[in-house]
Amino acid sequence: MIDSDVIVVGGGPVGLLNALGLAQAGLTVIVLEREAAVPASPRAAVYFFFALDGLERFGVLEDVERAGIVDDGGLHVHDFRTRDVFSWPMDVLRGHTAHPYNINLGQDRLAEVILAHLNEMPSAEVRWSTTVTELRQDADGVTIAADAPDGPTQLRAPWVIGADGAGSTVRRSLGLEFEGMTWPERFVATNVRYPFDDFGFGVANIVPDPHHGAIVAKLDDTGLWRCTYCEDAELPEATIPERMPAFFEAFLPDGGQPEVVAWSPYRMHQRAAQRMREGRVLLAGDAAHATNPTGGLGLTSGLCDTFVLVEALAAVISGEADDAVLDAYAQQRRAKFLEVASPRATMLKQLVYHPHDRAALEEQLAGMRALAGDREALRANYLDMRTLETPSLLENRGR
Numbered sequence: 001m002i003d004s005d006v007i008v009v010g011g012g013p014v015g016l017l018n019a020l021g022l023a024q025a026g027l028t029v030i031v032l033e034r035e036a037a038v039p040a041s042p043r044a045a046v047y048f049f050f051a052l053d054g055l056e057r058f059g060v061l062e063d064v065e066r067a068g069i070v071d072d073g074g075l076h077v078h079d080f081r082t083r084d085v086f087s088w089p090m091d092v093l094r095g096h097t098a099h100p101y102n103i104n105l106g107q108d109r110l111a112e113v114i115l116a117h118l119n120e121m122p123s124a125e126v127r128w129s130t131t132v133t134e135l136r137q138d139a140d141g142v143t144i145a146a147d148a149p150d151g152p153t154q155l156r157a158p159w160v161i162g163a164d165g166a167g168s169t170v171r172r173s174l175g176l177e178f179e180g181m182t183w184p185e186r187f188v189a190t191n192v193r194y195p196f197d198d199f200g201f202g203v204a205n206i207v208p209d210p211h212h213g214a215i216v217a218k219l220d221d222t223g224l225w226r227c228t229y230c231e232d233a234e235l236p237e238a239t240i241p242e243r244m245p246a247f248f249e250a251f252l253p254d255g256g257q258p259e260v261v262a263w264s265p266y267r268m269h270q271r272a273a274q275r276m277r278e279g280r281v282l283l284a285g286d287a288a289h290a291t292n293p294t295g296g297l298g299l300t301s302g303l304c305d306t307f308v309l310v311e312a313l314a315a316v317i318s319g320e321a322d323d324a325v326l327d328a329y330a331q332q333r334r335a336k337f338l339e340v341a342s343p344r345a346t347m348l349k350q351l352v353y354h355p356h357d358r359a360a361l362e363e364q365l366a367g368m369r370a371l372a373g374d375r376e377a378l379r380a381n382y383l384d385m386r387t388l389e390t391p392s393l394l395e396n397r398g399r
Contacts, residue, residue: 004028004125005317007144007157009132009170011038013107014285014302015163016114016126021058021310023121027317030155031124032146034131034164038115041264042189043107044299045217045226046204049090050386051300052099054307061099063113068105069203069218076202077368080209081358083253085200086372092379104203104217106191106226107299135160135173137279159313160281163302166269168287174278180271180342183292185353186233188240188265193223194258206352208361212251213353215294224261227251228293230268230353237265268292268349270342276305277330284309289337295348297341297388304389305333312393325393332390340388 004027008019011033019029047055047064055061074088093100105113118124127148134145142160146153162170171178196205196216205216214229229247231240240263249255269290276283285302292298312329315321355361371378 002141002157003155004030004157006030006159006161006313007032007142007155008161008163009144010163010165010168010285010287011035011111011115011126011128012163012165012285013044013111013114013299014306015161016111016118017058017060017303017306018161018163018284018310019124019126020060020114020118020121021306022314023118023124024058025310025314025318026123027314028123029125030157031118031126032130032132032144032155033126033128036129038108038111040108040262042191042226042228042262043264044110044293044296045104045106045219046296046300047103047105047110047303048296048300048385049093049097049099049102049382050389051303052101052103054303056098057307058117060113060117063116064103064105064110067109067113067220068103069220070101071104071203071218072101073202074204076200076205077365078200078205078207079365080207080212083200086369087202088368088372088378088381090382092375093382096379096383102204104219106219132164132169132173135170135281137281142280158280159317161309161313162281162283162287163285164287166271166286166290168283170281171273171283171287174281176274176278176283178271178273178290180269180290182271183268183349184233185230185268186235186237186265187228187230187268187293188244188263189226189228190244190258190263191219191261192225192227192258193261194225194252194256195223196225199253206348207251208352208355208365210354210356212247213355214251215352225258227258233267240265270346272334272337272342275330276334277326282309282313282326282330284333289334289341291337291342291345292349293345294352295345297345301337301341301388304336308333308390308393315394321394328393329390332393336388336390
């Protein structure tokens with residue numbers, strides 16, 4: 001018995017957006033999420049200008065803009081030692097892209113916006129507190145075993161999308177290796193209240209320093225900010241709150257202490273699944289590839305997966321495209337991660353958190369300052385970020 005056209009495992013932004021797009025295409029979708037609700041822990045927070053095109057196609061951009069902070073001021077770069085600040089304004093993109101700005105919004109709030117739209121779709125259902133335990137597939141479909149609030153259950157669908165994070169049960173059930181490396185540091189993402197605006201901070205900021213490096217982003221108009229720093233992963237996770245005041249005392253310009261609203265520690269990876277397709281199962285987002293979040297390329301990569309996967313899978317199910325298009329999805333999106341997202345995130349992590357050579361850092365900052373003063377070069381630098389995208393896989397396929 002078939003329960004739906006597609007089962008999506010994972011109720012984060014990537015899973016929910018896949019479900020929304022498929023439901024909008026007229027398909028029935030069930031989302032399985034092990035948590036009881038959208039997790040509120042601090043994670044991703046920045047969505048780049050080119051990803052906004054896709055959010056608009058899915059009909060959620062207006063609500064995302066309303067919930068978040070529209071940032072056309074661009075990246076602010078702070079020299080921790082001198083407190084000098086310069087920026088890369090995004091107005092250079094006007095007339096060159098539909099949305100010449102980024103949006104800052106906590107990942108949990110993005111998921112909630114998408115969920116609100118998904119809940120309006122009669123062909124979609126989200127089952128919370130449902131943990132997938134096993135996945136089996138045959139020539140005709142995929143059977144999923146799960147622990148649900150009412151006890152063990154089984155569901156079946158012709159197609160499954162695994163969007164259940166870096167520790168993906170779906171990927172592990174397929175026997176796929178998660179190839180790559182794990183960094184020796186731990187990231188600590190904090191949501192804090194502090195008057196960063198008073199000290200030259202823009203909506204998006206990097207502060208390179210070998211001991212106090214951090215990324216700071218404004219999350220909303222209530223004074224809530226995200227500050228992410230890193231520490232040795234060998235330090236006890238349980239005592240992070242005891243160490244946090246010392247970090248903020250050294251990091252904040254006035255040596256003050258912010259109000260810590262929430263915090264979340266996590267390990268950082270540069271990893272990709274061997275394949276993003278295995279038969280009737282497709283991987284997307286962190287289940288397919290995980291990067292350290294410096295530069296905001298993790299969830300952005302997952303959104304870019306979604307924008308092409310939804311279109312391709314809907315076409316396959318409707319008979320408008322051969323399933324070879326799903327092989328193209330798997331190959332091209334994996335390549336985009338390995339060749340674009342992961343190297344850039346690695347470079348940015350080294351710049352922000354590990355600039356141990358002051359002379360080299362000075363040289364890098366000088367180059368970034370020069371770019372800030374060259375509008376054409378800055379525009380080209382921003383537009384080059386679009387290499388993370390994959391064009392429609394249905395072009396030249398009769399559509």
